[in-house]
Amino acid sequence: MTLQEKEQEIIDEFAIYDDWMDKYEYIIELGKELPLIDDSLKTDNRLIEGCQSRVWLNTDFDGENMQFSADSDAIITKGIIALLVRVFNNESPKNIASSSLRFIEEIGLHEHLSPTRSNGLASMIRTMKMEALKKV
Amino acid sequence: MNETIAKLDVAQIRLEFPTLHQEVYGKPLIYFDNGATAQKPKSVIDAISKYYSKDNANIHRGVHHLSQIATEQYEEARKIIQKSINAPASEQVLFTKGTTDGINLVAFSFGQLLKEGDEIIISEMEHHSNIVPWQMLCERQGCTLKVIPINEKGELKMDVFESFLSNKTKLVAVTHISNTLGTINPIKSIVDKAHAVGAKVLIDGAQSIQHAKVDVQDLDCDFFVFSGHKVFGPTGVGVLYGKKEVLDEMPPYQGGGDMIAKVTFEKTTYNELPHKFEAGTPNIAGGICLATAFEYLNSIDMDAIHAHEQDLLTYAESELKQIDGVRLIGTADNKTSVVSFIVEGTHPFDVGTLLDKQGIAVRTGHHCTQPLMDIFKIPGTVRASFAFYNTKEEIDVFITALKRSVNMLL
Numbered sequence: 001m002t003l004q005e006k007e008q009e010i011i012d013e014f015a016i017y018d019d020w021m022d023k024y025e026y027i028i029e030l031g032k033e034l035p036l037i038d039d040s041l042k043t044d045n046r047l048i049e050g051c052q053s054r055v056w057l058n059t060d061f062d063g064e065n066m067q068f069s070a071d072s073d074a075i076i077t078k079g080i081i082a083l084l085v086r087v088f089n090n091e092s093p094k095n096i097a098s099s100s101l102r103f104i105e106e107i108g109l110h111e112h113l114s115p116t117r118s119n120g121l122a123s124m125i126r127t128m129k130m131e132a133l134k135k136v
Numbered sequence: 137m138n139e140t141i142a143k144l145d146v147a148q149i150r151l152e153f154p155t156l157h158q159e160v161y162g163k164p165l166i167y168f169d170n171g172a173t174a175q176k177p178k179s180v181i182d183a184i185s186k187y188y189s190k191d192n193a194n195i196h197r198g199v200h201h202l203s204q205i206a207t208e209q210y211e212e213a214r215k216i217i218q219k220s221i222n223a224p225a226s227e228q229v230l231f232t233k234g235t236t237d238g239i240n241l242v243a244f245s246f247g248q249l250l251k252e253g254d255e256i257i258i259s260e261m262e263h264h265s266n267i268v269p270w271q272m273l274c275e276r277q278g279c280t281l282k283v284i285p286i287n288e289k290g291e292l293k294m295d296v297f298e299s300f301l302s303n304k305t306k307l308v309a310v311t312h313i314s315n316t317l318g319t320i321n322p323i324k325s326i327v328d329k330a331h332a333v334g335a336k337v338l339i340d341g342a343q344s345i346q347h348a349k350v351d352v353q354d355l356d357c358d359f360f361v362f363s364g365h366k367v368f369g370p371t372g373v374g375v376l377y378g379k380k381e382v383l384d385e386m387p388p389y390q391g392g393g394d395m396i397a398k399v400t401f402e403k404t405t406y407n408e409l410p411h412k413f414e415a416g417t418p419n420i421a422g423g424i425c426l427a428t429a430f431e432y433l434n435s436i437d438m439d440a441i442h443a444h445e446q447d448l449l450t451y452a453e454s455e456l457k458q459i460d461g462v463r464l465i466g467t468a469d470n471k472t473s474v475v476s477f478i479v480e481g482t483h484p485f486d487v488g489t490l491l492d493k494q495g496i497a498v499r500t501g502h503h504c505t506q507p508l509m510d511i512f513k514i515p516g517t518v519r520a521s522f523a524f525y526n527t528k529e530e531i532d533v534f535i536t537a538l539k540r541s542v543n544m545l546l
Contacts, residue, residue, distance in 0.1 A: 020161050020493040021540070028486075028544055052485040052501045052516065073515065074483040075545060076490075 003095050006087045007103040014107040023108070024076065031079030037071035048120040048127060053077045055120035059131045065090045066132055072120065080104075080112055080121060088128060096132035101125065144440040150525050152177040152432075163495025166530045171315050171474055171521030172499050173365045174346060176429070180369060183428040187421045195420055196394055196411070210420055213427030214410070220430040221360065222351040223377050227409040230376040230383075231423045235342040236265040238361030238376035239309070241413060242338055243269035245386040246307065246359075252278030254306040257335075259284040259292055259321075260511055261314040264504040266340045270309060284310070286511065290317035290466040298329060305335040312344035316503040316519065317466025318449075318474030320344075327356050336382060342366055346523070347445060347472045349438045358382050364422060369429035373422030376413075383409055390415040441524040445473035448522045448531065455535045459542065465517050473522040476503075479538075482545045484516040490541035491518075496534050 001009070017023040041058045048055040053074035060067040068085050072078045087103065088096050104110055113122045150156055155175045158165050167175060187209075193202035195210050211226070218226040232238040250256075256270050260283055274281050284297045292310075308330040313320050323339055330337045338359035341350060346367045352360050359382070364373040378386075388395055388406050392415030397405040406412050452475050456462050461480035479487060488500030501516040502509045509516060520534065
C-alpha cells in the first residue's frame with residue numbers, strides 16, 4: 001500500500017462519522033491502542049514540548065525505510081500520532097519528505113496542527129520530515 | 137434566590153452580546169473562557185464601528201475638525217475611566233496596550249529608580265506577565281525578587297509576606313485575583329503593610345475589575361493595571377493607574393511623539409502626565425470604546441453581578457465535586473467565579489478538546505502560571521471562568537458534557 005493509499009484508507013474510515021464526538025471516540029481508541037514508546041526512549045532529545053501536551057518521538061532507519069514510534073501525555077494527541085505513524089511507517093525518506101498529509105485536513109483535524117494549538121503535533125510532523133530529509 | 141440576584145436580568149443581558157448566540161460544531165456555544173477574554177456588548181461593537189465610520193483622525197495634533205472630535209472623545213474616555221475606578225485625576229489614567237504593557241512600563245520606568253540590593257515582592261500565583269518583567273528588572277538593576285508562597289487552598293501566606301517586608305522592600309506586585317485559582321487577595325491589608333515599610337504596591341487587576349467595583353483611592357495602591365478586553369472592551373488597550381507623585385518621579389518609558397514638550401538635539405524635555413508615558417499614536421478607537429465598555433458596566437448593579445457570579449461559582453463547584461476523580465485547584469475562602477480542576481486519569485488538553493466539540497469553550501493548560509502548576513504538581517488544569525451573562529443552565533450542559541468526555545477518556 002502506498003502512502004497515498006494509506007491516507008485514503010484513513011479518510012474512508014473517518015467518512016462514516018458525521019458526529020464530532022464519534023470521530024473523537026475513534027481517535028481516543030487509536031490513542032489507547034498505540035504501542036507505548038519504551039520509557040528508556042523518553043529522553044529529552046526525543047521530547048517535543050508543546051504548550052499543552054508533550055510528545056516523544058523515536059526515529060529508526062533501516063537503510064531503506066523509516067520507522068517511527070511516539071507517545072504523548074494527552075490521549076487525543078496520541079490518537080493523531082497513531083494515524084501519522086501508520087501513514088509514515090515503512091515509507092522511504094523521499095516519500096515522507098514530499099508528503100502533503102492531506103488526510104489530516106480531509107478528516108477535519110487540521111486545527112490540531114496549527115501552531116497556536118501548541119500540542120506538539122505541528123513540531124512533531126516537522127521533526128519527522130526533517131529526519132526523513134536527512135536520509136534522502 | 138435573594139433580592140439582589142433577582143435584579144440581574146440575565147436573559148436581557150445576553151441579548152446585548154451577539155457572540156453568545158451562535159452554534160459551534162452544531163451545538164449552542166457556551167462561553168466559559170471569560171478569564172481569557174470577555175465577549176463584547178453591542179454598544180462597544182457599535183462604538184468601534186462609529187469611530188472608524190465617522191470620527192477617525194489622529195489626536196492631540198490636528199487643528200482640523202475631525203482631529204478635535206477624536207481628541208475630545210479620547211480625553212473624555214480617560215475621564216469616564218477615571219470616574220469608574222475613582223482615580224483622583226484623569227492624568228493619572230494612562231492608556232496602555234494592556235495589563236502586560238502596564239506592568240512593563242512600571243518595571244522599566246519605576247525600575248530605573250531602584251538600585252542593587254533593593255527587593256521586589258511578588259507571589260506564587262502571579263501570571264507570567266507579573267513575574268518575568270520583575271525578573272528582567274532584577275537582572276538589570278541587581279535587585280532581589282521575593283515570592284510569597286501560597287497554602288494548599290491557593291491563598292497567600294500572609295505571615296511569610298510580612299516576614300519579607302523590610303526597608304529594602306521597594307515594590308510589592310501582586311494580583312488582585314488569581315486567573316488560575318480565582319483567589320481574591322487581601323489587597324488592602326497588603327497595601328497597608330507594604331506602605332508601613334515605605335514600599336510601593338502594584339496591583340494586577342486583569343481579573344478583578346470585571347467582577348467587583350474597584351476604587352483605587354480606597355485600595356490606596358500606587359499602581360493598578362488592567363486590560364480592556366477582559367472588561368468587555370476592545371483588545372489592544374488597557375490602563376495603568378498611578379499615584380501622581382510616583383508617576384511624576386518616574387522617567388519616561390518610551391520616547392517618541394506626543395510625550396515631549398520640546399525636542400532639540402542638545403536636550404529634550406518631556407510632556408506632562410499622562411502624555412509623558414504615551415509616546416506615539418495610541419489605540420484611539422480602543423481607548424474611546426473601552427470607555428463605552430465602562431459605561432455599559434456602570435449601567436449594571438455591580439452587587440447584582442457579584443451575587444449572580446457567586447451563585448454560578450457555588451453551583452459549578454458543588455456539581456463538579458459530585459463527579460468521581462475531580463480535583464478542584466484553588467479552593468480559597470474568598471474566590472471569584474473561576475473553577476480550575478483536573479480529572480484524575482485525564483489530561484486537561486483532552487478534556488478541553490472534547491468539551492469544545494460539544495460547544496463549550498474553556499481554557500486548558502497552565503494559564504501562563506507555570507510555577508503555580510509546579511507547586512500543585514500538575515501539567516495544567518481545565519478552567520471554566522464565568523461572566524455575568526452565564527447561566528446555571530449552561531453549567532448543567534457543561535457538567536453533562538464533562539461527564540461524557542471523562543467516560544470517553546477513561
